[in-house]
Amino acid sequence: MNDLFWLILVLFFVAAALRSELFFYLLYVVVGLQLLARFWLRRGARQLSWRRSLPPAAFPGEPTTVEIELRNTGLLPVPWLTLTESIPPALRNPSTVREVLSLGANERRVLSYVVAGQRRGYYRIGPLTLATGDVLGLDERTLARPENDALTIYPATLPLAELGLPAALPYGTLATNQRLFSDPARxxxxxxxxxxxxxxxxxxxxxxxxxxxxxxxxxxxxALETLIALAFSRGEYGGRFAYDTMERALVAAASLAAHLAARRQPVGLCTSGRDPAIGAAALNVPVGHGRAHLMTIMGTLGRLEMAAEGDLPATLGAAAAHLGWGSTVIVITGQRGPELLAKLLPLQRRGLSLALILAEPTPADLGLPREYGITTYGLWRDGRPSAW
Incomplete structure (x- = not known):
């Protein structure tokens, strides 16, 4: 545009000095082209709209199609358009989608690409940037919106035996001689x-x-309700491999939820981790049943991020307030010792059944809760079977 400005300025002085109609004509043509290009570009940018659509969540390794719809609602064509989409590297390689196209009057185009995440997490896709200009290349304009769409990758689930947990867990619906109600499935x-x-x-x-x-x-x-309580803050796990231990604890929580849901048992979730979707501590998922409810739990676990500080017993106290007598609370944590036990025993006194899963425990860590009648298991990174 600066070169064109100087060209107009030179033509003006030459035409004024020589009083030449030819140079005045060239001056008018150049100024007219500049005005037309600006008008065309301004109108085209105003009448250009776009939106991105993708599913809110996917399973690990599942191909997910992202569609970008571009629409020119005006009567003037868009001669060229460059689209640049930023994608988290964990979802796609390369991490940028770039397309160049043109849109005719009232034309709609849909572009698509495929992403797949191997690791659970909360991924923001975008921003999407569009660059367009006039047909003469006299001016360009960049269009961008700050909105990002998010994709949640659910956590993986494993058979309980691979986690070192017994297949026959004392959770959920238990047989009894007291006829509270009859189960039509039995x-x-x-x-x-x-x-x-x-x-x-x-x-x-x-x-x-x-x-x-x-x-x-x-x-x-x-019918006993089960609440899974997952510790997910840095202070609740120690050791050099705290991140790996926390991820295995999360997989254990997801696997237990899937196991109970498959048995049609009501299950809920509370955690001390952070949910990046809301930028705060993760919300508790009340006890419920059904596949839709399980997907809600999986979504929360998929988005979960490590919190700097957390107090799972405090979170658990509020989440377990509405549990009925005899319900089960499964606590998965890296904490251990008398301090943790002192915070859990009041729940046992309320008539709740406690099950404690400790990450990387020692024999003493497993023995102390069992002295108080708390079912306790160990969760090791190598998947060794727990002594129960």
């Missing part, structure tokens, strides 16, 4: 019909075969 036979039985419980096939009304019998059960 049939144990039939019996003669009684006046207190509902019509829905009648087994019509068995009734027709026996010649008298028969009702289905189910195994009595107590």
């Amino acid at each position: 049939p144990v036979g039939v019996r003669p019909y009684q006046a207190a039985d509902g019509v829905r419980r009648i087994d019509w096939k068995t009734t027709a075969h026996a010649g008298s009304p028969q009702v289905r019998r189910y195994q009595p059960a107590i």
Whole structure:
């Protein structure tokens, strides 16, 4: 643009000095082209819109398609457009998408690329930058928006045996001789019909075969809620490999949640970690059941970041306030010793069943909680089986 300015200035002085119609004509043409280019560019930039669309979360290694929609809503074409999209290196290599294209009047274009994350986390995609200019190359304009879209990669889940935990955990629905209610998923036979039985419980096939009304019998059960409490602050884990230990603890929490959800057991989550999506401590996930609820837990664990400081027992006290008698609290932490035990015993006195999973424990660390009737397991990075 500076070169064009000096060209206009030179043409003006030459035309004025020589009083030449040719140079005045050239001056008018150059000034007109400049004004037209500016008008075209300004109108084109105003009538250009774009948006990015992608799923909010994905599993590790799952290919995820990101689409960018570009739309020219005006009557003037956009002669050229350069699109630059920044992507976290953990999702794609190379970490930048760059495209050059043109848009006609009222034209819509959709560009797409694929990302895949191998490690769980909360990844911000963007910003997206557009550069455009006039057809003569006289002026350029860069368009950018500060908005970023986020993609959460869920944590991996492992069989409990690979984590060194027993496959038969004392959590969830437990058989009992006290008939609080019957579980329709656990049939144990039939019996003669009684006046207190509902019509829905009648087994019509068995009734027709026996010649008298028969009702289905189910195994009595107590539906116990399970709350998983995950310590995820630097002060709650020690040693040289604290980061690896914390990640394994998180995988253990995700695997336990998936295990309980697969058994159709209600499960919740509380943690002392930080959620970057809200820029604060992670919110508690109340106890619930179903696949959608499990995905909420997985999303929280996928986004979780290490907090500088945290107090899991304090967080757990508020999260467990609404748990019923006999519910289970699974505490996964790197803390140990009498101080931790003193903060957990009040929950046991309230009638809650405690299970403690300690990261990299010593035999003494495992023995002390067991003296107070707390089921305790060890979680090692090498996946060795815990002594239970």
